[in-house]
Amino acid sequence: MSETLTDVVTYEVVDGVAWLTIDRPAARNALSRDVREGLWEGTHRFVADDSAAVLVLTGAGDKAFCAGGDLKEMAETSLEIPPPDFLPQFGRNVEVPKPTIAAVNGVAYAGGFLLAQQCDLVVAAEHARFAVTEVKVGRGSPWAAPLSWLVPPRVALEILLTGDPLDAARAREVGLVNQVVPGAELRGRTQELARRIAANAPLSVRAAKRTAYLSAECTRAEAYERAEEIWAPVYRSADAQEGPAAFRDKRTPVWKGR
DSSP states (O other): OEEEEETTEEEEEETTEEEEEEOOGGGTTOBOHHHHHHHHHHHHHHHHOTTOSEEEEEESSSSEEEOOBOHHHHHHHTOOSOOTTSSOOBTTTBOOOSOEEEEEOSEEETHHHHHHHHSSEEEEETTOEEEOOHHHHTOOOGGGTTHHHHSOHHHHHHHHHHOOOEEHHHHHHTTSOSEEEOGGGHHHHHHHHHHHHHTSOHHHHHHHHHHHHGGGTSOHHHHHHHHHHHHHHHHTSHHHHHHHHHHHHTSOOOOOOO
16 A cells, blocks of 8 residues: 655555655656655654565656755755755664665666665666766765765765766676666566565564674674674574474474564
C-alpha cells in the first residue's frame, strides 16, 4: 500500500521492502521544503516499521533521482549554512540501523548525490549521472567528507574540484555504484537485491552493516574490538541457533530477530 507523506514524497512497502520516492519530476525531484519534510517522515517511518527490512530511496520519472537543492527556494530564503536537520543524512544526523539502497533513476546532483552517497548500496540506471556541482554555483558540500572513503582520493578530488558529472558506468568503475542496469529494469532489479537482503537473518544484517563502517571510524585494532562487541549478542541469539538447525533439517530458516 502506497502512502503519501507530503504532496511530493510517497512511502510504500512491497514484500518487506520500503520504497521512499521523491515525486516531483517536473522539478527534477529537487529538494524543496516539502520534499525534505517528506524524506524525514519517511526515514522515521522506516526505522520504526517492523514490516520493512530494507529501504529503497528513489525518484519519480526517468530524468532525475534528485537534482539537489531547490535553488529558487534558496534564493528566496537567502539560505546560507543549511541547518543540521536540513534533510536526513543516514548515519550522520539520523541513525538507520537497517540497510538502505539508492535506486538512481536519472541525475543525482548536489543534494541528490548526497542522498545516494549516504545509502549503503547504489543501483543505477544506465542513463544515471552523478555530480557534486556545488563549486559551479558557489555553494558548499561538507557532507562529502566521507567520499574519499567510498572512492579513491584522487577520484573524490576530481568530483569535488570540477563539479563535472560521472556517468553510471564510470561511477561503477570507481566503486560509487554497485550495479548498473537498464532503466526499465531499475525497480525490479533493485527490489530483487533488497529482497535477498531482507531474507537474511535481521540481527546479522544489522551487525554486518555496522561492521562495514568501522574501518571509516577506527584503527584496525579498535575495529576488531568493536566488531566483537557488535556480534556478541548475535551469536547468543535464538536466530544463531535457528540457522544451523534449519540447515540440518533441510528447511528454510524462520527468523525471529532475537
